[in-house]
Amino acid sequence: AQSVTQPDIHITVSEGASLELRCNYSYGATPYLFWYVQSPGQGLQLLLKYFSGDTLVQGIKGFEAEFKRSQSSFNLRKPSVHWSDAAEYFCASLNQAGTALIFGKGTTLSVSS
């Protein structure tokens, strides 16, 4: 079955440090991949998405992600983390039928000062 794995449940990063959140997917063909952020009391917000083409995609709030087919990965990165980035981050893949998103279990990001 199609699945998305986020190996890190919780990550703490110092403010100003770089960030990388890991995501692995299982799907034979080229997947449609997404990163969403969920802040406390807020709904999910789309950060970026990858469908095809350039494997490095830019998103909102200074985030980027790189699609690596050889590693079945779509890791999220940010060069310098701000305290306001503390939230839960979800990686997702569109299912084969195109009718639903398959989510990873999420990574909680804490930012220390």
Next chain:
Amino acid sequence: GAGVSQSPSNKVTEKGKDVELRCDPISGHTALYWYRQRLGQGLEFLIYFQGNSAPDKSGLPSDRFSAERTGESVSTLTIQRTQQEDSAVYLCASSRLAGSNEQFFGPGTRLTVL
């Protein structure tokens, strides 16, 4: 409206009672989705609507769960004879079309079954 809205925001019910959760999608969005987020878990897909039809109900966990959509707009998720394991945040999303279109999420309804 500006975004997807859901009501109620919180619902506490007793085991065995029925509950209805409402979703108002973004106007003009033909696709509507329901997801469930249990504590410490990612989102689980429940059901997808295209217009008023539900071509994918594969995520509904049991026959106690049902959903409908009317007027290609409002959707209601109904859980009959609620159980404690139904406690979760129920999220609704809509998109202009299905497939690769961005899904816009509502704030969710937090359901607690005592």
